[in-house]
Structures are given as structure tokens and as C-alpha cells.
Amino acid sequence: MQAQAKPLTFNTPESSTKTEATALIKLRIEALSKHYGNICALQSLNLEVRSGELLTLLGASGSGKTTLLQVISGLVAPSSGRIVIDGQDQTHAPAHKRGIGVVFQNYALFPHLTVAQNVAFALDMRGVSRSEARVQVADALAMVGLKDLHQRFPRELSGGQQQRVALARCFVYKPSLILMDEPLSALDRQLRESMQMEIKRLHRETGSTIIFVTHDQDEALALSDRICLMHNGRIEQIDAPQVMYERPRSVAVARFIGLSNVIQGRVMTGDRIESADGTFALPGGHGFAPGDQAALVVRPEHIVLEDTGVVQGQVIESVYAGVETRVVLRLASGNSIIARRASGMPSLPLGAVLGVQWPTHQGHVLKA
Ligand SMILES: Nc1ncnc2c1ncn2[C@@H]1O[C@H](COP(=O)(O)OP(=O)(O)O)[C@@H](O)[C@H]1O
Ligand SMILES: [Mg+2]
Known part of the structure; x- marks a missing residue:
């Protein structure tokens, strides 16, 4: 027709x-x-x-x-x-x-x-x-x-x-x-x-x-x-x-469009950020000065879970969603991190403690 x-x-x-x-x-x-x-x-x-x-x-x-x-x-x-x-x-x-x-x-x-x-x-x-x-x-x-x-x-x-x-x-x-x-x-x-x-x-x-x-x-x-x-x-x-x-321009945009991990903290010299969960590397050219408050935003598909990482997290939730599984980990600070794992990867038992990391260049540094 x-x-x-x-x-x-x-x-x-x-x-x-x-x-x-x-x-x-x-x-x-x-x-x-x-x-x-x-x-x-x-x-x-x-x-x-x-x-x-x-x-x-x-x-x-x-x-x-x-x-x-x-x-x-x-x-x-x-x-x-x-x-x-x-x-x-x-x-x-x-x-x-x-x-x-x-x-x-x-x-x-x-x-x-x-x-x-x-x-x-x-x-x-x-x-x-x-x-x-x-x-x-x-x-x-x-x-x-x-x-x-x-x-x-x-x-x-x-x-x-x-x-x-x-x-x-x-x-x-x-x-x-x-x-x-x-x-x-x-x-x-x-x-x-x-x-x-x-x-x-x-x-x-x-x-x-x-x-x-x-x-x-x-x-x-x-x-x-x-x-x-x-x-x-x-x-x-x-x-x-x-x-x-x-390339979200603000935390509000990152949160509204897609899932995001948002790590709030203070920028340090040498392109690092100090947060409640530890100190993490920032991608270069972020435009913030040491001492500035900032938010490091990382999308869940860039989170890698292995034996070691830049911070440790415990699996508290694992949600199967067809093509992927969404895994939520709690960090020592009480903050959580969400990761996407392609289906077919071995499943992670609740309570497992894993290292969390991400490629530094996949982080966005935005105004806190
Ligand atoms: N006729 C109206 N009288 C008083 N407040 C209104 C009126 N229409 C909208 N608002 C207010 O303006 C704001 C924006 O509303 P609206 O444009 O309907 O938002 P959205 O469509 O994004 O949900 C809200 O705070 C709403 O309460
Ligand atoms: Mg409306």
C-alpha cells in the first residue's frame, strides 16, 4: 500500500x-x-x-x-x-x-x-x-x-x-x-x-x-x-x-543521554583527579586547573572488569538485557559503577570482588 x-x-x-x-x-x-x-x-x-x-x-x-x-x-x-x-x-x-x-x-x-x-x-x-x-x-x-x-x-x-x-x-x-x-x-x-x-x-x-x-x-x-x-x-x-x-558538555547531558558513571573530585597536577574512590588519570587537554572541582564521566561500555584495576568493586547487581549484561559494582566509598558486558562473556557472581578500569582517553572531564 x-x-x-x-x-x-x-x-x-x-x-x-x-x-x-x-x-x-x-x-x-x-x-x-x-x-x-x-x-x-x-x-x-x-x-x-x-x-x-x-x-x-x-x-x-x-x-x-x-x-x-x-x-x-x-x-x-x-x-x-x-x-x-x-x-x-x-x-x-x-x-x-x-x-x-x-x-x-x-x-x-x-x-x-x-x-x-x-x-x-x-x-x-x-x-x-x-x-x-x-x-x-x-x-x-x-x-x-x-x-x-x-x-x-x-x-x-x-x-x-x-x-x-x-x-x-x-x-x-x-x-x-x-x-x-x-x-x-x-x-x-x-x-x-x-x-x-x-x-x-x-x-x-x-x-x-x-x-x-x-x-x-x-x-x-x-x-x-x-x-x-x-x-x-x-x-x-x-x-x-x-x-x-x-561528547556531552555537562553532567546533566551525560546523565540524561545514556548511562554514565560520574566520579566527582578535585583536579590535581599531572592530569589526575582526587575523589572519594581514589586518584584517577584524566585525559589530557581537559582545560581544568589544579584545585578545580570536576566530574570524570565514563560510559559503561568502556568499563573493563578484571582481576586488577584502578579501583576495586563488588558486584551487587547483574541484569541480563539480551545483547549485553549490565553489572553494577559498589566501591568502598559507597558509590557505584555500572559496566556493560557483551553477552557470551562469563557471568559474574553477586559478591565477586573485581578490579575496575577504563581507557583514560574514554573519560570526559566536565564541570562538577
Ligand atoms: N499555563 C501555565 N501556567 C503556569 N505554569 C505553567 C503553565 N504551563 C507550563 N507551566 C510551567 O512551566 C514549566 C514548563 O512546563 P512545560 O512546558 O509544560 O514542560 P514540559 O513540556 O517540558 O513537561 C513547568 O514548571 C510548568 O509547571
Ligand atoms: Mg510537555
């Missing part, structure tokens, strides 16, 4: 005065703040979203992700700052004039309209003729694999199918900027993963710019061209998933 789908090409409102530089930037956010009384939901954010990219806003609950989407879409006015879309200041433009498509977590379908009517509604609103709408609705439903279900009502669909209708309803009018607020969080894991693939495909086929909100790091790693990690209404880091994982 999907092979029959005609690729949709999206209209990008072009401004004739657009320069080369602005053509590459779909959305620019400048010094954007939003206060609710004395709650600061967004704190002077700056962000550029490139044309055609899929950017995820990732962060814990309450970090400001929804507020940022609401301000971009025009549903909520910012306290200060500017929103520029396709080179035009849209800070005060009404929501329906911004040409933005929105998909929410709760699908918000009309219960009394069929699948096809729900999708056609978006076109009716925009004054598209009936005959033209019929073609576009059929194309959009084919794109999300729902062509055969066009006459069903929402209550006759599974959660995943309803979310596909919501996607079709958004993609059908070809917005060049699409905002999605945790659209998959209500779905079970398998369905969520297949819908992630679906969204990636829709993104690829349409060339649209998508800002996708999630609190799920795996979802962000799987989907994104770039991840924007939010924390307390601020942006902690924006980078490609691999860069974010391999």
Missing part, C-alpha cells in the same frame, strides 16, 4: 528577499522567555532550526518543551524575545497565519467524523475544493498506511491507527514546519518504534521541518538529525545524537 503513495512535495513559503543564509534556517528563536507568575518556563532561549531537519526537544517533565512549542505555534505569547520563520518576524502573528502543523499526544480527532472526513477537515478549513481534497486525502491516508480504513470512525481504530490519522491530518495540508508534542508516548513500545520509523519516512519523503518533543532519550536518539536537550527552561546542548552521546 505504501508503494502506491505519491510523494507529497511541500510548499515552502518563499520570500523573494530571502538571502542565502536565511534560506537554510527555517526557524530562528531569539532571546525567548516565558514567565508564568514567578515560574520561569523558558529562560532567554536562542535556537536555530534548519530547513528540512528533524530536531527533537528532549528533557525531563517540566523542562519547558511544551511551552516552547506553544510559543512557536502562536498558542501562547512569549514574555519577551522573537520568533522568526522563513526570515519573517512572526512573534505577534496569530497561530493560523503561521502555516505550522501541530500533532499532539492525545490525537484530538473528531469522534463523529470518519477517518477521511477528519483528514479532509484540515483542507476544508483552508478552502481547498472538494475534488482536490479527495485526491489529497487519499494520498495522505496512503502515506500512513490507512487507505482501506477511510470510512471508519475513530472509536473503531486502535491507538496507533488513530495517531496515524492525526499524522495524515497534519501532513495533508503540507505545512513546511511541523510541531509534534510527545505524539507517541501513549503507545506501547513496539507500536511506538514502528511509528518512529513511519515519522522518519514521512519526514524524508516530504522534506518538511519537524520539531518533535519527547522525554524519551531512546526515541530522541532514534529519530533526530539533532537533539536539543532542555533543562529548567534552558538549552543544555544541541548536537547530533552521536555527538551528544560521545
